[in-house]
Amino acid sequence: MPKKFLQSFNKKAEQQPFLGLVVYSVLNFLRPAIYIILTPFYLYYLSETEYGLQDILVIIGAFFMILSTLRLSSAMLTVYYDYLDDKDKLKLYLRNIFSFSILIAGVIGTLFLLFGEWLFQSLFNSDLVQFYPYGLIVLASALLFEINMVYFVYLRNEKDLLGYVTVVGAQILLTIIFQFSLVIFLDLSVLGLVIGNLLGNSFVTLIILYREPNLITWNFDKEMVSKSLRFSLALVPYLLIYWVLTRGGKFVLEKYADLSIVAVFALLLTLANIIIVLVEAVVNAIRPFLFEIFADETQQSLEQGKVSLLTKMIVNVPLLIIPLIVLVGSNIWLITSKPTYHIIQDYITVIALATFMLVYGKLFYQQLVFAKRSGIVTSLSFIVMIVLVGCFYTLVPTLQIWGVIYATLVANILMAILFYFAAQHYQPVKYSFKNIILIPLVFFLFLFGIELVCVESLQLSRSTFGVVQFIIMTVIVLLLNYSSIGEYKQVFLSRPRSDK
Numbered sequence: 001m002p003k004k005f006l007q008s009f010n011k012k013a014e015q016q017p018f019l020g021l022v023v024y025s026v027l028n029f030l031r032p033a034i035y036i037i038l039t040p041f042y043l044y045y046l047s048e049t050e051y052g053l054q055d056i057l058v059i060i061g062a063f064f065m066i067l068s069t070l071r072l073s074s075a076m077l078t079v080y081y082d083y084l085d086d087k088d089k090l091k092l093y094l095r096n097i098f099s100f101s102i103l104i105a106g107v108i109g110t111l112f113l114l115f116g117e118w119l120f121q122s123l124f125n126s127d128l129v130q131f132y133p134y135g136l137i138v139l140a141s142a143l144l145f146e147i148n149m150v151y152f153v154y155l156r157n158e159k160d161l162l163g164y165v166t167v168v169g170a171q172i173l174l175t176i177i178f179q180f181s182l183v184i185f186l187d188l189s190v191l192g193l194v195i196g197n198l199l200g201n202s203f204v205t206l207i208i209l210y211r212e213p214n215l216i217t218w219n220f221d222k223e224m225v226s227k228s229l230r231f232s233l234a235l236v237p238y239l240l241i242y243w244v245l246t247r248g249g250k251f252v253l254e255k256y257a258d259l260s261i262v263a264v265f266a267l268l269l270t271l272a273n274i275i276i277v278l279v280e281a282v283v284n285a286i287r288p289f290l291f292e293i294f295a296d297e298t299q300q301s302l303e304q305g306k307v308s309l310l311t312k313m314i315v316n317v318p319l320l321i322i323p324l325i326v327l328v329g330s331n332i333w334l335i336t337s338k339p340t341y342h343i344i345q346d347y348i349t350v351i352a353l354a355t356f357m358l359v360y361g362k363l364f365y366q367q368l369v370f371a372k373r374s375g376i377v378t379s380l381s382f383i384v385m386i387v388l389v390g391c392f393y394t395l396v397p398t399l400q401i402w403g404v405i406y407a408t409l410v411a412n413i414l415m416a417i418l419f420y421f422a423a424q425h426y427q428p429v430k431y432s433f434k435n436i437i438l439i440p441l442v443f444f445l446f447l448f449g450i451e452l453v454c455v456e457s458l459q460l461s462r463s464t465f466g467v468v469q470f471i472i473m474t475v476i477v478l479l480l481n482y483s484s485i486g487e488y489k490q491v492f493l494s495r496p497r498s499d500k
Contacts, residue, residue, distance in 0.1 A: 023164075026281070027164065027168045027169065027281075031171060032277050034172060034175055035058055035270070036270055036274055038176070038179070039335070040335050042054060042193075043267075045183055046189065046190065048260065048340060051263060051266070052263050052266060053129065053134075054190050054193060055250075055263075055270075056129055056250075057134055060135065061141065061197075064138060064139050064143070065142045066236060068108050068139075068147075069101040069104045069143070069147060069149075069150075070104055070232050070236055071146070071232045071235055071236055072101045072104070072146075072228055072229070073146060073149035073152070074232050074369075075227075076094075076150055077287065077369060078231065078291070078369055078370055078372060079093070079231060080093065080157045081291060081292075090154075093221075094215070095215055096217065096225055098151060098215055098216070099215070099218065100220060100225050100228075105147055109143050113136075113139075116135050116139065117131040117135075119131070134190070137195060137198050138194055138197075140198055141198040144198070144201040144202060144204075144205050148167070148171070148201060151212070152164070152168060155167065156284060156288065159288065163211065166211070167204055167208060167211075170203065170207055171204045174200040174204070175196060175197055175199075175200030175201075178195070178196030179192065179197065231372060231374055235374040235378070237381075237382070238377045238378040238381045241378065241382055241384070244385050244388070244389075245385060245388055245408075245411060246276075246358075248388070248392070249269075249392065249408060250269075252404070253396060257401075260340050263341070264341060264343055264344055264401065267341050267344055268344045268401070271325050271344070271348065272325065272351045272354075272355040273355070274321055275355045275359070276355060278318050278321050279314060279317070279318045279362055282313055283362055286313060287366065290366065291370055294370045308430070308432050311429065311432075312435035312436065314363050315435065315439075316439060316477070319439070319440060319443050319477045320474070320477050322352050322447070322473070323473040323477070325352055326352060326447070326473075327466040327469070327470040329344050330345045331345075331462075331463050331467075345462040345466075346462075347401060349447060350405055351405050352447075353444055354405050354406075354408045355412075356440070356444075357409060357412035357416060358415070358416075360419070360420070360436075361412065361416050361419050364416065364420045364423040365377065365419055367424075367426065367429060368422060368427070370427055371423075371427040376422050377419075377422075380415070380419060384411050384414050387410065387411055388408070388411035391406070391407030391411065394407075439480050439481075442476075442480070443476065443477065443480070450465070450468060450472060450473070454469070
């Protein structure tokens with residue numbers, strides 16, 4: 001019965017792309033948001049030290065993911081469209097990239113097995129952060145995740161809702177079930193969390209191989225592999241730089257503050273990262289529609305209205321979640337009774353702005369990816385990283401958490417500016433000033449205005465401010481986007497491309 005239901009749902013999604021877009025967006029949000037959703041669980045069952053260790057391991061896992069398959073999954077995002085009109089070649093391309101990812105993962109995994117312990121001892125001061133067993137388990141999980149990601153992207157590009165729900169839904173559910181079981185019933189703490197993540201990825205790999213029994217091949221098509229490697233290899237430096245941009249603040253903060261301050265910032269960043277997880281979910285859902293328009297140059301001018309709406313969604317949908325983030329941050333005492341974390345209420349609005357500015361980088365990045373300008377992306381990101389590191393070492397020693405936030409805000413604004421001009425040069429898009437600039441500007445002016453009135457003028461508590469701004473800001477965002485809801489549906493209710 002569930003299979004028949006999903007098959008019926010898949011057919012309906014093909015006829016109504018807007019329905020599929022919603023499902024893809026939800027799944028794309030939930031998959032990377034597991035660590036965010038489970039934060040109350042972590043805070044309850046882990047001590048502050050254990051929570052800090054868990055956060056460090058998540059950062060390490062993100063680093064491993066960049067190198068584990070040299071991010072061949074990112075090549076699937078765009079090289080896939082080179083074979084758009086030939087279904088057999090698309091299947092062959094999937095087999096080549098999936099199999100070659102396994103080969104690369106084996107090589108990278110072996111290197112980390114040899115040098116991982118030395119690397120951990122060199123980078124981390126705490127004796128708790130060890131390669132055995134934590135780093136090894138995180139490494140294995142990252143390798144499997146990136147191999148699976150090739151198939152995830154393929155299903156998303158194919159608009160195969162049934163397959164996507166099956167594999168991504170399985171990863172989300174299995175990871176949660178394993179982590180809960182190992183922590184609650186076996187009392188394995190952080191070790192249970194990393195093992196649970198590994199088991200979830202392992203079972204998903206088995207599901208993929210069951211769905212595609214002929215997926216693995218060792219007879220590689222050199223052209224397909226080399227074309228993908230040229231793209232992904234040029235992107236790896238950018239991803240490493242991006243890792244520094246989004247996670248490097250914790251390492252710098254650790255040098256100038258004690259671990260309790262670092263733990264506060266970790267929780268603060270966890271809340272703020274909901275914005276990034278959400279925008280990435282929207283981008284992943286929208287990208288196939290956007291790239292199909294880019295791929296057909298004769299249709300780009302005719303489809304300009306659709307492009308404008310798609311880009312409006314990327315910028316405006318994350319605004320919906322910010323009032324909720326500020327509400328939670330202003331009432332964090334409802335989630336954890338540990339007073340160490342309650343100070344995040346003072347930072348929550350500013351870090352929401354700093355994080356939101358990264359949305360523009362994500363938007364303009366899509367144009368550069370489609371144009372296969374990964375080298376430009378890397379060069380510009382390197383400039384941003386240099387500025388960020390300079391700001392870190394200038395501001396953090398005296399301002400600590402505020403220093404990290406201000407440095408991040410400066411870097412994200414710079415990235416948005418540089419990416420915009422480069423993207424408009426290689427893949428021009430006519431943006432609506434109102435949609436991508438004016439609406440967010442009005443939003444944040446109201447947010448900080450409400451904060452100023454409630455906290456400074458009326459001397460209300462931060463908890464009260466959180467509730468007041470949540471009601472007002474949610475209404476404002478809905479009003480600013482109300483006229484476009486019908487247009488969103490109309491755009492995605494058009495028939496999808498025919499099967500090849």
